[in-house]
Amino acid sequence: xxxxxxxxxxxxxxxxxxxxxxxxxxxxxxxxxxxxxxxxxxxxxxxxxxxxxxxxxxxxxxxxxxxxxxxxxxxxxxxxxxxxxxxxxxxxxxxxxxxxxxxxxxxxxxxxxxxxxxxxxxxxxxxxxxxxxxxxxxxxxxxxxxxxxxxxxxxxxxxxxxxxxxxxxxxxxxxxxxxxxxxxxxxxxxxxxxxxxxxxxxxxxxxxxxxxxxxxxxxxxxxxxxxxxxxxxxxxxxxxxxxxxxxxxxxxxxxxxxxxxxxxxxxxxxxxxxxxxxxxxxxxxxxxxxxxxxxxxxxxxxxxxxxxxxxxxxxxxxxxxxxxxxxxxxxxxxxxxxxxxxxxxxxxxxxxxxxxxxxxxxxxxxxxxxxxxxxxxxxxxxxxxxxxxxxxxxxxxxxxxxxxxxxxxxxxxxxxxxxxxxxxxxxxxxxxxxxxxxxxxxxxxxxxxxxxxxxxxxxxxxxxxxxxxxxxxxxxxxxxxxxxxxxxxxxxxxxxx
Amino acid sequence: xxxxxxxxxxxxxxxxxxxxxxxxxxxxxxxxxxxxxxxxxxxxxxxxxxxxxxxxxxxxxxxxxxxxxxxxxxxxxxxxxxxxxxxxxxxxxxxxxxxxxxxxxxxxxxxxxxxxxxxxxxxxxxxxxxxxxxxxxxxxxxxxxxxxxxxxxxxxxxxxxxxxxxxxxxxxxxxxxxxxxxxxxxxxxxxxxxxxxxxxxxxxxxxxxxxxxxxxxxxxxxxxxxxxxxxxxxxxxxxxxxxxxxxxxxxxxxxxxxxxxxxxxxxxxxxxxxxxxxxxxxxxxxxxxxxxxxxxxxxxxxxxxxxxxxxxxxxxxxxxxxxxxxxxxxxxxxxx
Numbered sequence: 158x159x160x161x162x163x164x165x166x167x168x169x170x171x172x173x174x175x176x177x178x179x180x181x182x183x184x185x186x187x188x189x190x191x192x193x194x195x196x197x198x199x200x201x202x203x204x205x206x207x208x209x210x211x212x213x214x215x216x217x218x219x220x221x222x223x224x225x226x227x228x229x230x231x232x233x234x235x236x237x238x239x240x241x242x243x244x245x246x247x248x249x250x251x252x253x254x255x256x257x258x259x260x261x262x263x264x265x266x267x268x269x270x271x272x273x274x275x276x277x278x279x280x281x282x283x284x285x286x287x288x289x290x291x292x293x294x295x296x297x298x299x300x301x302x303x304x305x306x307x308x309x310x311x312x313x314x315x316x317x318x319x320x321x322x323x324x325x326x327x328x329x330x331x332x333x334x335x336x337x338x339x340x341x342x343x344x345x346x347x348x349x350x351x352x353x354x355x356x357x358x359x360x361x362x363x364x365x366x367x368x369x370x371x372x373x374x375x376x377x378x379x380x381x382x383x384x385x386x387x388x389x390x391x392x393x394x395x396x397x398x399x400x401x402x403x404x405x406x407x408x409x410x411x412x413x414x415x416x417x418x419x420x421x422x423x424x425x426x427x428x429x430x431x432x433x434x435x436x437x438x439x440x441x442x443x444x445x446x447x448x449x450x451x452x453x454x455x456x457x458x459x460x461x462x463x464x465x466x467x468x469x470x471x472x473x474x475x476x477x478x479x480x481x482x483x484x485x486x487x488x489x490x491x492x493x494x495x496x497x498x499x500x501x502x503x504x505x506x507x508x509x510x511x512x513x514x515x516x517x518x519x520x521x522x523x524x525x526x527x528x529x530x531x532x533x534x535x536x537x538x539x540x541x542x543x544x545x546x547x548x549x550x551x552x553x554x555x556x557x558x559x560x561x562x563x564x565x566x567x568x569x570x571x572x573x574x575x576x577x578x579x580x581x582x583x584x585x586x587x588x589x590x591x592x593x594x595x596x597x598x599x600x601x602x603x604x605x606x607x608x609x610x611x612x613x614x615x616x617x618x619x620x621x622x623x624x625x626x627x628x629x630x631x632x633x634x635x636x637x638x639x640x641x642x643x644x645x646x647x648x649x650x651x652x653x654x
Numbered sequence: 655x656x657x658x659x660x661x662x663x664x665x666x667x668x669x670x671x672x673x674x675x676x677x678x679x680x681x682x683x684x685x686x687x688x689x690x691x692x693x694x695x696x697x698x699x700x701x702x703x704x705x706x707x708x709x710x711x712x713x714x715x716x717x718x719x720x721x722x723x724x725x726x727x728x729x730x731x732x733x734x735x736x737x738x739x740x741x742x743x744x745x746x747x748x749x750x751x752x753x754x755x756x757x758x759x760x761x762x763x764x765x766x767x768x769x770x771x772x773x774x775x776x777x778x779x780x781x782x783x784x785x786x787x788x789x790x791x792x793x794x795x796x797x798x799x800x801x802x803x804x805x806x807x808x809x810x811x812x813x814x815x816x817x818x819x820x821x822x823x824x825x826x827x828x829x830x831x832x833x834x835x836x837x838x839x840x841x842x843x844x845x846x847x848x849x850x851x852x853x854x855x856x857x858x859x860x861x862x863x864x865x866x867x868x869x870x871x872x873x874x875x876x877x878x879x880x881x882x883x884x885x886x887x888x889x890x891x892x893x894x895x896x897x898x899x900x901x902x903x904x905x906x907x908x909x910x911x912x913x914x915x916x917x918x919x920x921x922x923x924x925x926x927x928x929x930x931x932x933x934x935x936x937x938x939x940x941x942x943x944x945x946x947x948x949x950x951x952x953x954x955x956x957x958x959x960x961x962x963x964x965x966x967x968x969x970x971x972x973x974x975x976x977x978x979x980x981x982x983x984x985x986x987x988x989x990x
Contacts, residue, residue: 209875228877229874229875229876229877230877230878233877241875245871245872245875245876246869246872247864247865247868247869247872247873247876247935248868248869248935249864249865249867249868249869249935249936250861250864250865250868254861258861258865258873258876258878259873259876259877259878260876260877261858261861263857263858266856266857267856267857268856268857268858268861309876
């Protein structure tokens with residue numbers, strides 16, 4: 158039975174057309190995958206269905222009736238719930254308070270907290286049984302937050318559940334839990350829309366997929382009738398059928414050591430971290446989520462004042478107690494959470510790109526705007542950032558393009574060590590290729606070194622010369638050559654080997 | 655599956671201790687002891703009653719300020735609203751006619767609700783930054799107050815002293831007089847405010863005030879009418895200010911369009927000293943009361959410590975800075 162049908166949806170933001178002619182159909186008890194590059198309009202589509210945005214044109218039929226939702230709460234009353242990509246949780250409330258937020262039950266006059274806790278426990282038992290529901294959300298790690306977000310959407314017994322990139326922050330075990338829970342919901346008759354950049358996830362969980370490109374749906378594949386062909390799907394997503402791949406591993410790294418880290422300690426999250434980084438090397442940091450990888454990247458970027466340990470850059474001892482220390486030494490950091498650390502969202506692309514330069518001690522008094530503008534336009538071209546001009550605010554770009562701006566702003570620098578903390582988080586396959594292609598080229602040309610933390614093992618396998626596995630704040634394994642493969646990385650991460 | 659949460663219960667006690675609220679309580683205890691040492695007869699009934707009377711207006715306003723700040727706003731019009739309420743009360747009341755006291759109560763309460771609504775419309779529905787809204791409305795309240803009471807004065811019915819000291823009312827039964835001298839009405843007003851907040855904190859409104867202050871967008875996405883919640887916070891604040899106005903008119907039997915001005919920033923400072931975060935969503939309304947007590951004790955200590963009047967203001971400023979900085983330093987230290 159068709160639960161939801163969207164026909165000819167149009168939507169634009171200012172001058173940017175997000176959706177030109179989008180169609181989508183969801184069925185009771187089935188999981189529909191939504192695929193597409195960043196900026197293809199799939200997030201916009203989800204948000205229109207659940208009432209966050211109103212379409213400029215087109216029609217949405219829900220259970221046979223034409224509906225026009227003006228807010229998420231109206232859609233929710235009709236049984237449409239969405240799990241948001243940029244989390245909709247309130248950090249200062251507890252887990253269970255967040256799960257029932259906006260939907261509290263009252264017993265006589267006062268809130269019925271006991272039944273709220275009971276409900277939260279019941280849902281989380283299937284998703285993440287160990288979670289303490291009295292914890293505040295600010296104390297959770299990103300994976301746990303995402304699960305609370307899902308629990309919140311499920312708590313209202315939706316008939317249509319929209320999951321927008323729910324797995325980006327999750328570990329593999331959590332993803333498995335989520336998938337089995339989604340199957341249970343599907344059996345109960347819930348229709349679901351699922352988006353993810355990880356193709357294998359979509360192929361595993363979805364019953365059918367709809368592929369978006371440039372604001373239109375370009376293809377629909379029913380997995381019951383057609384075979385699951387990843388190459389074909391990628392072809393639809395990128396628009397060109399022939400397969401592109403980043404050039405394989407480069408010629409050998411030189412023996413010269415660029416960065417020497419000895420006994421790095423920080424609070425409870427980093428314990429006696431020691432490693433060497435060679436010139437022209439791409440060093441991967443892997444392991445389960447939340448084992449201190451992010452903290453290590455932050456520490457090397459100078460974000461922690463109280464970090465202890467010896468760091469030598471090209472044989473010279475350096476201090477890493479302020480971000481400026483690191484930048485001056487050519488150690489630059491591309492954060493994964495672009496909203497928190499990387500961007501001034503309301504400012505223009507140009508301003509964001511030149512900002513790191515203006516912070517340098519020997520910057521000219523008057524900003525040479527013309528030079529910078531040329532340089533910025535060049536970077537926009539190289540990374541194929543989709544923006545009408547460099548003067549538009551960064552927040553009007555799509556998520557993937559925003560991330561490219563974060564990476565782009567460091568590119569003009571004389572970089573010794575490039576720290577990448579999950580740079581491809583939330584970026585589509587095409588953009589991911591562009592990004593890594595560019596980084597690999599830079600490594601070859603300039604002999605810079607890269608430390609790459611990626612939550613997706615595939616990225617580590619494809620690009621790294623060496624992979625360090627972290628577990629509870631320590632480096633437990635160093636993998637090289639043939640050992641860098643999915644099985645070994647997972648085995649080491651889980652401490653099976 | 656890897657279990658990363660098994661140590662969470664172990665730290666629950668330290669979570670409680672490493673809390674800005676806890677440190678403000680420590681500061682209060684220290685100040686309490688210092689004052690008790692400096693002031694003779696600190697523990698006599700008379701002195702306690704006098705202290706409660708002196709502290710009550712700031713306590714009530716600081717609780718209101720805390721509600722608004724937790725909801726993500728700030729109220730720069732609290733003092734002006736307080737003044738306005740005293741002016742309205744003393745304008746409606748006629749000394750000779752006791753029933754006008756009841757009219758005054760009703761009219762002023764309506765004005766209080768209206769004041770909250772106006773602030774709430776500006777902050778919540780028009781989305782003007784709260785600082786701007788309440789700065790502007792503070793001049794509106796002042797203007798209306800001056801229109802009603804160009805100079806301090808006005809009339810009050812005799813029985814209005816019940817909000818200050820029932821013992822001063824002529825012809826009242828001795829038992830009430832006895833009760834009034836034991837339990838000051840100011841304390842009852844504070845308890846009423848606490849009770850109001852206790853009830854609200856058990857309802858959706860209380861939870862939503864925290865949610866909206868912590869993250870407005872998330873709250874909106876969760877289906878909460880954030881504008882309405884911000885308006886409700888403003889109205890609660892206004893009601894607390896109304897209670898303070900009752901006390902003032904009971905005490906002075908007159909209204910004054912400018913009397914509340916110095917209290918505005920002191921109320922906000924009290925809430926912050928009490929551990930309410932200016933960023934919204936964090937803190938406790940009851941602890942604003944602790945903050946107000948700290949600020950009040952500062953003045954007492956300076957008075958009793960024989961500090962030259964030339965330095966009193968400077969010293970009180972320094973103590974307030976320490977009181978605000980201590981919780982911050984404390985949490986930073988404890989996080990390490």
